[in-house]
Amino acid sequence: MRDYFRNIYLTVKTIFIGMRITLKYCFARTITLQYPDVAPALQPRFRGFHFFEAEKCIACDLCAKACPVDCIYIEKTGPRKIDKATKLAMGGAMTRYAIDYAKCMFCALCVDPCPTECIHMGNLHDMSGFTRKDMIVEFTELAAQGLQTPQPLWMTKDKLPDWAAAKKADWESFEFSTDGRDEEDRRKEMVLAMTERKPAKK
Ligand code: SF4
Numbered sequence: 001m002r003d004y005f006r007n008i009y010l011t012v013k014t015i016f017i018g019m020r021i022t023l024k025y026c027f028a029r030t031i032t033l034q035y036p037d038v039a040p041a042l043q044p045r046f047r048g049f050h051f052f053e054a055e056k057c058i059a060c061d062l063c064a065k066a067c068p069v070d071c072i073y074i075e076k077t078g079p080r081k082i083d084k085a086t087k088l089a090m091g092g093a094m095t096r097y098a099i100d101y102a103k104c105m106f107c108a109l110c111v112d113p114c115p116t117e118c119i120h121m122g123n124l125h126d127m128s129g130f131t132r133k134d135m136i137v138e139f140t141e142l143a144a145q146g147l148q149t150p151q152p153l154w155m156t157k158d159k160l161p162d163w164a165a166a167k168k169a170d171w172e173s174f175e176f177s178t179d180g181r182d183e184e185d186r187r188k189e190m191v192l193a194m195t196e197r198k199p200a201k202k
């Protein structure tokens with residue numbers, strides 16, 4: 001009998017706690033962000049579309065194996081390994097590195113196993129398309145254009161709000177890569193990642 005009344009008490013109490021939170025938000029001031037004119041309010045640990053350093057990828061497939069939904073596609077012409085002198089991947093050509101964002105859960109499980117730390121979660125949140133195929137990002141094709149991450153369509157326009165222009169500049173100057181490599185040198189190496197190469201002679 002005691003448990004019976006205790007359960008009733010706990011039920012009423014938890015409903016009251018839940019409703020108190022709901023009511024608080026019912027009367028809270030509504031905030032509308034005028035996105036994309038105003039920057040979206042993303043949390044510091046937000047996980048967005050990846051940025052990928054093609055020049056360091058050895059196409060080892062560890063990220064693809066760790067992915068719970070099998071949405072990473074990797075193709076190469078031969079084994080690749082890091083050249084100790086340059087810290088760049090050499091060997092076979094990287095012919096494809098793609099992620100299907102129609103399946104990706106942004107769980108970041110692909111990031112930790114990477115032995116060369118070349119795949120990272122980025123801070124881009126916006127991508128739209130008309131077909132499922134549009135949601136597959138070909139990172140090797142981006143690398144050929146000197147990009148590490150896909151950009152939303154509106155970010156490719158000439159006139160951008162200040163916050164978006166700053167973000168675009170960060171991406172274009174490889175702000176998220178922390179190995180201190182020079183911009184021009186990195187662009188060159190990104191393109192060379194798609195060709196077969198031998199390690200530099202000492
Ligand atoms: S974030 Fe998760 S789901 Fe997306 S590619 Fe990485 S491992 Fe796969």
Ligand code: SF4
Pocket residue numbers: 056057058059060061062063064074113114115116117118119
């Ligand atoms: S991103 Fe990293 S884990 Fe994935 S294939 Fe390239 S080197 Fe291997």
